Amino acid sequence: MKLLRVGEPGQECPALLDNQGQLRDLSSLIPDIAGPVLSDAALADLAARVQGADLPVVDPATRIGPCVGNVGKFVCVGLNFSDHAAEAGAPIPSEPILFMKATSAICGPNDTVLIPRGATKTDWEVELGVIIGTEARYLSEAEALDHVAGYCVVNDLSERAFQMEREGQWVKGKSADTFGPIGPWLVTRDEIPDPQALHMWLDVDGQRRQDGSSGTMIFGVAHLVAYISQFMSLQPGDVIATGTPPGVGMGQKPPVFLKPGQTMRLGIAGLGEQRQITAQG
Structure with a gap:
């Protein structure tokens, strides 16, 4: 579904x-x-x-909101694509790099993205989102996917100056309002037999910036769910953003960052597309 x-x-x-x-x-x-x-x-x-239910049709012009409600945790994984790590000039991590994104960053897949006040290096990141379906703690990798409800598209927007140049953890560069568009759909697990074989892409103003595959993840979905469950319980509705392929603005030569009035389009095979216009916050 x-x-x-x-x-x-x-x-x-x-x-x-x-x-x-x-x-x-x-x-x-x-x-x-x-x-x-x-x-x-x-x-x-x-x-x-x-099946067979006479369900009312929704006006297609109706706004689409975040595909899951009451998200308790928004857990993100950094440098989880081998080709993105190479782009960033970073070594391959020996374990997943985890950070949290504020749940107040969550918005609909086509909502306006607001560039924060004082921002100078706002960046894009198409990511595969994993939505937890049942409580998970101390899982083995073999058990992990049984606790996944489904998958979605995530744009893990980042303000690189806040993230890299303002001391402390990455969370301050990841958590601005509207920096977490999720959706359009939660696609149930049965429709995505292999989450490690999904084409991922992102355009800015019609120019392809990211074009990759979940197959280049360093740590796959099952490993990530099991790994995170060793450190915290995962609850129904929690979202895990699993990392991004190469092509982020910071990795361009020279670097390119978002400005007000630009349009991002992004998608993942089988999971739908997002479209956001940027504006000054």
Whole structure:
């Protein structure tokens, strides 16, 4: 299934993208795409109830919100693509590099991205998002994917000056409002048999900047979920952003960063596309 949330910020309703490409309102079946709804059993029940149900069509002009609600943790992985590490001139990490992104950064996939006040090096990063479906702690790698509800597109926007030049951890360069577009859809795990074989891309003003594959991840999805669960429990609705392929603005020669009025388009095979226009915050 391709699940999403539609409506104005803070008032999103659950919806489904059907096989004909129409949006269908799921409000009569579930309260939200969040929490207990994300377990395998709940998703299987939803899939069965959707069959034959006369679900209202959603106006295609309706805003699409973040594809999962009530996100408790937004965990990110740095330098997790071998070709991106080479681009950055960084050594291959021996273990996943983890940092957190504030959940207040989360926004819809097509919402305006606001460049923070004082920012000088705002950058883009297309990433594969992993959405947790059931509580996970101290998992083995073999168990890990059983705790994944599905996958989505993430744009892990970054203000590099705040991240690299203002001391401390990366979180301050990653957490501005609108720096976490997720969606358009949560695509359930059964529709993505191999998360390590997905084409990923990002354009800025029509120019292809990132063109890569999840196959060049240093640490794959199963490894990441198991690894993170050794340090913290993962709860339904938590989002893991798994790293970015090469082509970020910081890696261009010379570096290129976002300015107000630019358009980003990005997508991952099978997971849909995002489109954002930048503006001054």
